[in-house]
Amino acid sequence: GENVEQHPSTLSVQEGDSAVIKCTYSDSASNYFPWYKQELGKRPQLIIDIRSNVGEKKDQRIAVTLNKTAKHFSLHITETQPEDSAVYFCAAPPRGGNTPLVFGKGTRLSVIA
């Protein structure tokens, strides 16, 4: 089955700096890669996703890049702000394509003002 590994588990950055979180996956047939943000005490919410027919997608200060050859995808947050502090989860679909997404273990991002 799919194995999704997420690094780092914790990340601290100064406000205004960039943050990068990386996930690797094992199934070369995987074709959908979402990122969820979970603020303290709140529910996870999708912030950006990418499908395997593109290599990069941007939405204001966040971007996701996909390297299918190396089987990894990354979340990039530029000009970080205190409200970016949260736990971020990546996910990838398992082989077969009709069972639930496999989530990474999460990265706790702290943006220090």
Place this chain on the structure above:
Amino acid sequence: EADIYQTPRYLVIGTGKKITLECSQTMGHDKMYWYQQDPGMELHLIHYSYGVNSTEKGDLSSESTVSRIRTEHFPLTLESARPSHTSQYLCASSELDGRAYNEQFFGPGTRLTVL
């Protein structure tokens, strides 16, 4: 407004009790999921369903059951609660679109404490 609702939001019960956590969605989604999550930690899939009368076990399902009699309703039952069940339980749903994956929408969660 279309959303996912979970009740109760908080529950404190004694060991050995049978409990049912409720989840309803008004989004018209066929796919529904239950996750267990200690606050801010890993999401563990407990059960999922891709439509009425269809339920499947996840990685953490051995001590709970689910039913899907109506599209919008997906309750989770713990037959005999134990302190190890103390956690947050998140319900989620997503659109069924062939074999494609779409955004999962999460409910607000039920925080369960078993004494």
